[in-house]
Amino acid sequence: MSHDPAEMSEDDERAPPADRGRAEYASPHADQVLENVLENVLVFLTCRRDRNSVSLVCKSWCRAEALTRPELFIGNCYAVSPARATERFERVRSVALKGKPRFADFSLLPPDWGAHFAPWVSAMAGAYPGLEKVYLKRMSVTDEDLAVLARSFPRFKELALVCCEGFGTSGLAVVASHCRQLRVLDLIESEVTDDEVDWISCFPDGATSLESLIFDCVECPINFDALEKLVARSSSLKKLRLNIYVCIGQLYRLMIRAPQLTHLGTGSFSPSEIVQQGDQEPDYASAFAACRSLVCLSGFREIIPDYLPAIYPVCANLTSLNFSYANINAEQLRSVISRCHKLQIFWVLDSICDEGLQAVAATCKDLRELRVFPIDAMENNEGPVSDVGFLAIAEGCRKLQSILYFCQQMTNAAVIAMSNNCPDLVVFRLCIIPRYQADRITEEPMDEGFGAIVKNCKKLTRLAVSGLLTDRAFSYIGQYGKLVQTLSVAFNGDSDMGLKYVLEGCSSLQKLEIRDSPFGDSALLSGLHHYYNMRFLWMSSCRVTRRGCREIARQMPGLVVEVFSWNNNAQDRGEENDIVETLYMYRSLARRVDAPKYVEIL
Amino acid sequence: MESIVDREDGLNLKATELRLGLPGREESEKETMASFKNNKRASPESAVADGSKGDFDAGDGDRETAPVAKAQVVGWPPIRSYRKNNFQPKKAEGEAGMYVKVSMDGAPYLRKIDLKVYQCYPELLKALENMFKLTIGVYSEREGYKGSEYAPTYEDKDGDWMLVGDVPWEMFMSSCKRLRIMKGSEARGLGCGV
Numbered sequence: 203m204s205h206d207p208a209e210m211s212e213d214d215e216r217a218p219p220a221d222r223g224r225a226e227y228a229s230p231h232a233d234q235v236l237e238n239v240l241e242n243v244l245v246f247l248t249c250r251r252d253r254n255s256v257s258l259v260c261k262s263w264c265r266a267e268a269l270t271r272p273e274l275f276i277g278n279c280y281a282v283s284p285a286r287a288t289e290r291f292e293r294v295r296s297v298a299l300k301g302k303p304r305f306a307d308f309s310l311l312p313p314d315w316g317a318h319f320a321p322w323v324s325a326m327a328g329a330y331p332g333l334e335k336v337y338l339k340r341m342s343v344t345d346e347d348l349a350v351l352a353r354s355f356p357r358f359k360e361l362a363l364v365c366c367e368g369f370g371t372s373g374l375a376v377v378a379s380h381c382r383q384l385r386v387l388d389l390i391e392s393e394v395t396d397d398e399v400d401w402i403s404c405f406p407d408g409a410t411s412l413e414s415l416i417f418d419c420v421e422c423p424i425n426f427d428a429l430e431k432l433v434a435r436s437s438s439l440k441k442l443r444l445n446i447y448v449c450i451g452q453l454y455r456l457m458i459r460a461p462q463l464t465h466l467g468t469g470s471f472s473p474s475e476i477v478q479q480g481d482q483e484p485d486y487a488s489a490f491a492a493c494r495s496l497v498c499l500s501g502f503r504e505i506i507p508d509y510l511p512a513i514y515p516v517c518a519n520l521t522s523l524n525f526s527y528a529n530i531n532a533e534q535l536r537s538v539i540s541r542c543h544k545l546q547i548f549w550v551l552d553s554i555c556d557e558g559l560q561a562v563a564a565t566c567k568d569l570r571e572l573r574v575f576p577i578d579a580m581e582n583n584e585g586p587v588s589d590v591g592f593l594a595i596a597e598g599c600r601k602l603q604s605i606l607y608f609c610q611q612m613t614n615a616a617v618i619a620m621s622n623n624c625p626d627l628v629v630f631r632l633c634i635i636p637r638y639q640a641d642r643i644t645e646e647p648m649d650e651g652f653g654a655i656v657k658n659c660k661k662l663t664r665l666a667v668s669g670l671l672t673d674r675a676f677s678y679i680g681q682y683g684k685l686v687q688t689l690s691v692a693f694n695g696d697s698d699m700g701l702k703y704v705l706e707g708c709s710s711l712q713k714l715e716i717r718d719s720p721f722g723d724s725a726l727l728s729g730l731h732h733y734y735n736m737r738f739l740w741m742s743s744c745r746v747t748r749r750g751c752r753e754i755a756r757q758m759p760g761l762v763v764e765v766f767s768w769n770n771n772a773q774d775r776g777e778e779n780d781i782v783e784t785l786y787m788y789r790s791l792a793r794r795v796d797a798p799k800y801v802e803i804l
Numbered sequence: 805m806e807s808i809v810d811r812e813d814g815l816n817l818k819a820t821e822l823r824l825g826l827p828g829r830e831e832s833e834k835e836t837m838a839s840f841k842n843n844k845r846a847s848p849e850s851a852v853a854d855g856s857k858g859d860f861d862a863g864d865g866d867r868e869t870a871p872v873a874k875a876q877v878v879g880w881p882p883i884r885s886y887r888k889n890n891f892q893p894k895k896a897e898g899e900a901g902m903y904v905k906v907s908m909d910g911a912p913y914l915r916k917i918d919l920k921v922y923q924c925y926p927e928l929l930k931a932l933e934n935m936f937k938l939t940i941g942v943y944s945e946r947e948g949y950k951g952s953e954y955a956p957t958y959e960d961k962d963g964d965w966m967l968v969g970d971v972p973w974e975m976f977m978s979s980c981k982r983l984r985i986m987k988g989s990e991a992r993g994l995g996c997g998v
Contacts, residue, residue, distance in 0.1 A: 308879030365884075419886070526887070579888055608881060633882045649899055692880070717879075742842055 244270040269293060276300070277737050279317055279341065280762065283792040284325035296335035296360075297326065303740050303786060304690075305715055306340060307365065310742055310784070312766065314798050319343045320350075325593035327354035335360040335386075340369055342366070345397075348373035352380035358387035359411075369556060370395030371422055379428075385438075388416040396422035400421040405430040407435075414441035418467045423447045425517060435460045440495075443467025445677040446503040448487065449474040457489040466493070468501030470529075471509060486512035500549075502522035507534045518539035524549040526575050530558035540565050540784040549573040552587040552608065559591030562599025571629075581636040585610030589617075596620035612669060614742035618649030621658040630655050631666035636694040637718075640670040647671055653678030656686070663710070668689035676700035680707025691716040701725035703734055715740040725752025726785075730754070732762055739786035748804075749778040751785055755804035762794060763804040814884075904980055908936050909987040919977055925969050932956060943969035954987045965994060 245265055247253055257267040273296040276282065288294075300319025319341045326333055333355040343366050351358065358381045363369075371394065378401050402425050405412075410432070417424075424447055433439060433456050440463060444453065448469030451684065457463070465535075474482075477603070479688060486509065490496070496516045505528045520542050525535070526549040528741055535558040550558070552574055552798040562569070588611040595602070596616065602624040612634050620627070632652075640647055648669035656679050656757045658661060663685050667675065671694040679686065679704035685712050695701070701721035704711070705728050714736065722745035733739065733754070748765065766784040769778065797803060805949035902919045915935060922928040929940050948967055951957050956968040960979040968983070970974070 228959065305879070307884045308882050310879045391884065391887075495968075575883065575887060576881070579883055608883070633881050637880070638810070639879075 210380065213231040231420040234260065235557060237262055237452055240266040241270050244333075246400075248273075250275055261606060261730075263792040268532070272296060274298070278788050278790075279322065280388040280792065280794055281788060284322045286791060288325045292329070292571070294326075294330050296337075297322075297333065298337040298339075300339045301341040303715065303738060304340070304713075305717065305742065308456060310717065312798075312800060316794070316796055316798070317341045317802070318796060319347045323347050323350045323354070327351075331355065331510075332357055334358060337362045337364070338366055339364040340366065342368045343373070344368050345370060345373035345376070349376045352376045355381075357383060359383050360388075362386065362388040362390065364390045365392060365394045365694060365698055367393040370397040371399040371420070372397040373399045374420075375404040378402070379406065382406060382564035383411055385411050385413040385414070385470070388441075389419055390416060392420050392630060394420045394422065400425045400428065402432060402599065404434055410436045411437045414465075415439065416441060416443040416467065416615035417467045418443040418445050418469075420445050420501075426452050427609040430455055430459065437462070439463065440524045441465035441498075443500060444469035444471045450509060451484065451770050454484045454486055454489050457493060461492045462495060464495045465498040465522075466496055466501070468499065468503075470504040471502045472504045472506040474738070491515035492799045494519075494727040495549050496520070498522035498547075499566075502528035505530065505706075510538055513538065514541060520545055522593075525554075526551055527572065528551050531555070532561065535560045542566060544568060546570040552585060554574050555586040555592035556588060556594070556684060559587060560594040561596075567601070569595075569599040569602055572599070572602065573606040574608060576608040577720055578637065579635070582610050583636075584634070588750070589613040592616045593619055596623045600624060601626060603627060606631040606633075606666075608633045608635060610635050611639070612651070613643050613646065614646065614648060614651035614654075615643070616634075617648070621651075625659060626661060627655070627659040628661050629664040630659065630662060631690070633666065634669040637668075638670045639668075647675070649678065653682070656682040660685075664688040667694055667696075668692060671700075672696050673700040673703065676703040677707075680704050683708050684748060685710050687711060688713040689715070691719055693718045693720065695719045696743055698722055698725035698728075702728045705729035711735075714738075716742070716744060718743040720745055723747055723753070726750050726754060730757060732757055734789055736789065738786065740784075740786050742784040744785075746779055746785055747779050748776060748782055752804045754787065760789055760791075761787050762790045764797070765802045765804060766795075767800050767802050806943070902983050905934070906935070906983040906985070908985040909990075910955075911936070917983075919980065923974075924973055928968070929956065932983075932985065938985075940985075945970075953987060955990075956983060957986055958983050 206762070217804070219669065222382045240263065244256065246255075247256065247270075250271075250273070250591065251484070253267055253271055254772075256639075257264045269292060270291050270337055271291050272294060273285065274291055274294045275298045276287065277300050279299050279301045299319070299322060302311055303313065305311060306315070310610075317340060319338060328712075330579075331354070334357050336351065338381070339362075341364060342364075343542060350367055351661050353362070353376075361381075361384070363696070374387075374389075376395070377384070385406075412432075415432075415436075422445075424445065426448065429448075430452075430590055433442065439460055442456070442460065442463055443465065444456070444467050450469070450471055450473055453469050453471070457466070490513055493516060494661070497519055499513060499516065499520060502525060506531055514537075517538060518541055521544055523538075523542060523545055524547075529551060531553060532555050535554045538562050539545075543565060546568055548562060548569060548571070550562075552562075562572075570619060574591075576585065577693070578585070585605075585609075587609050592607060592612065593616040595605075596619045602620075603621075603626050605627070606629075608636075609632075612632065618631065634648070641651075646752075648674055650669075652665075652667050652675050656665065662683065665679070665683065665686055665688070667690070673765070676695060676699070679689070684707075689704065689708065689711060691714075698721055704714070704723050705725070710734070711732065717740075721741065726746050727750065729739070750764055751765055754761065764786045765782045766786070794801075794803060876983050903916045904919060906915045906917055917931065917935070919928070922931065927945065929943075931994055933940055938954055939952055941949050943949060948969075957965050958968055958976070958980045959982050960966050961981065965984070971979075
């Protein structure tokens with residue numbers, strides 16, 4: 203870092219050092235000129251992968267890049283310490299942090315494991331006074347952390363908390379009241395404690411700069427009058443996603459105040475308890491019709507299907523529709539979906555049955571992303587959706603890029619058909635709910651189906667497998683899945699060979715999460731050449747032993763190898779040949795200092 | 805520290821044994837193959853599951869086998885609990901009570917009652933009488949609610965309107981979607997033993 207008074211940089215944002223006077227001017231050295239020029243060029247580089255490459259050229263470039271990087275993305279909060287990150291990158295305006303491994307979402311990570319925001323917000327408070335944006339995913343955030351955030355960054359504008367927990371409405375209140383320039387407050391799939399604080403009333407009086415207010419996951423009643431007034435004085439508001447405590451009558455009142463909305467989460471979409479028989483209800487359809495810019499609809503948390511026609515006026519413009527909380531049948535869906543010709547993203551419950559999927563396939567020719575969630579999560583012999591609906595989608599929606607599909611039955615033929623019809627698939631996640639379930643018709647394993655996916659879908663980067671799979675399926679994945687970055691495996695495979703195929707073949711693999719599969723130490727050790735290229739490996743209820751894990755730790759000091767013990771007592775940790783319940787390992791430049799007692803770091 | 809190779813040579817054939825099934829089980833191969841042929845899964849293990857935040861206390865790894873039909877496995881299928889919880893009230897009107905709307909001909913408001921509160925028809929009818937300040941009387945199979953101006957009816961799962969009292973209480977509980985107290989001639993029509 204050169205604070206030489208002779209710098210010629212025009213866009214110099216650093217505070218001038220005390221001794222820099224304009225009077226003094228000396229010819230700059232050649233490399234200083236180069237560095238100045240470089241900084242001016244680098245400000246245009248936005249992609250972080252490009253920036254990472256730039257930083258590897260030489261020390262000078264590394265410095266220049268570090269000074270000009272405005273957005274810091276940390277995919278694993280334990281990969282680096284807050285101090286080290288803030289030391290290297292001085293002028294960061296936006297920080298994204300991801301914490302817990304994804305299997306935490308399914309109760310596979312014991313509580314209080316970590317991913318605390320506290321040390322990060324504390325480090326950033328000192329290092330980044332100009333911080334404007336924070337994005338957190340699967341982090342543990344407390345009300346105190348939110349208070350520190352709200353008080354430390356006077357220019358703070360955007361907060362997004364995705365799949366986070368540990369805070370409540372008190373924390374939200376502090377953010378609302380102190381962040382005067384707040385544009386975005388997005389709470390997505392997070393757990394928010396009800397401290398009975400009226401946080402909506404905490405926004406400052408007068409016009410706000412709010413552009414996005416998303417709180418559909420907040421399971422607490424809110425002060426509707428305050429919300430109505432807030433919406434009325436937020437003329438820039440484009441995204442509003444309400445929680446289940448907002449009934450349809452209240453939704454109406456908000457919509458007529460905010461016809462400029464582009465994204466709307468409709469709350470419960472049913473009336474509050476008492477409905478006067480024969481009473482005049484508001485013209486909900488007209489409220490929707492007035493929102494001419496609406497492209498994304500969600501909510502419908504307690505939908506009464508009688509009210510569905512209200513959304514007809516906006517269907518033609520919708521690009522995104524989330525019905526994944528709406529318990530509706532095929533007929534009810536059809537009336538809506540037949541109007542949604544521009545739909546690209548569709549989330550839905552399997553209550554619509556194969557028939558409903560056929561209706562989707564018939565109309566939504568532009569569909570890019572489909573997610574079908576199960577109403578009944580139990581393993582059953584039959585379910586409302588199956589390979590029939592799946593095949594319909596494969597045949598009708600040729601532009602499909604991303605699919606998440608839960609079902610009780612599937613066939614290889616349907617999966618193969620999708621692999622042939624949908625060449626643009628980037629994300630393929632199929633969850634056959636009954637474990638070890640074979641092809642419904644042929645009774646063979648699902649190897650060929652998944653094999654076809656990796657072979658034919660040449661852009662595939664994310665894959666989740668299920669059903670009865672032998673090692674053959676994994677040999678296909680290793681052979682053809684050269685771009686696969688994320689792989690999820692559960693109750694699959696025959697032997698160590700399965701995992702070996704993957705570790706040896708999938709050269710782009712970054713995130714591998716495996717549960718309840720018969721992979722052991724031999725397989726684990728076959729990945730030594732690749733683990734530094736990965737963000738993490740998770741293996742739970744597999745066959746790896748403490749000895750195998752320890753061997754990894756010994757050979758790869760740049761990995762943190764966490765093993766979760768049943769016993770909190772360090773002395774009684776278990777024998778070396780014991781199978782470990784959970785292995786979670788990741789590359790890291792830091793040692794964990796906040797691990798709970800049940801985590802053993804080998 | 806002995807190397808991994810040593811261990812493989814002598815002692816750990818079981819770990820690399822080729823078979824279907826979950827780790828840690830002593831399931832016989834025959835049983836597994838039979839299950840496979842029947843297109844059913846191998847007897848699933850059942851980890852102790854409470855479905856909610858990791859109850860990290862499953863003992864020393866021993867698992868109990870649950871009845872084959874519907875085993876509960878922790879974290880399977882991979883749906884966030886947030887999504888699972890959202891359907892309890894909708895699906896079966898579970899423990900939260902079974903509320904149905906009650907309308908009465910001529911009254912401006914609907915009411916809602918919790919059917920679970922009642923054990924039998926007489927209790928339900930009494931409650932309706934209290935709620936709407938009227939007399940419904942006694943049910944008879946042949947004549948319905950003769951002697952009363954009112955007849956309690958309900959809409960069943962098929963969308964048909966039935967007279968309250970015709971079917972056994974349990975059947976009524978599982979098929980009743982809403983109630984309507986009919987008045988006047990419509991009511992009398994129902995009581996004519998047709």
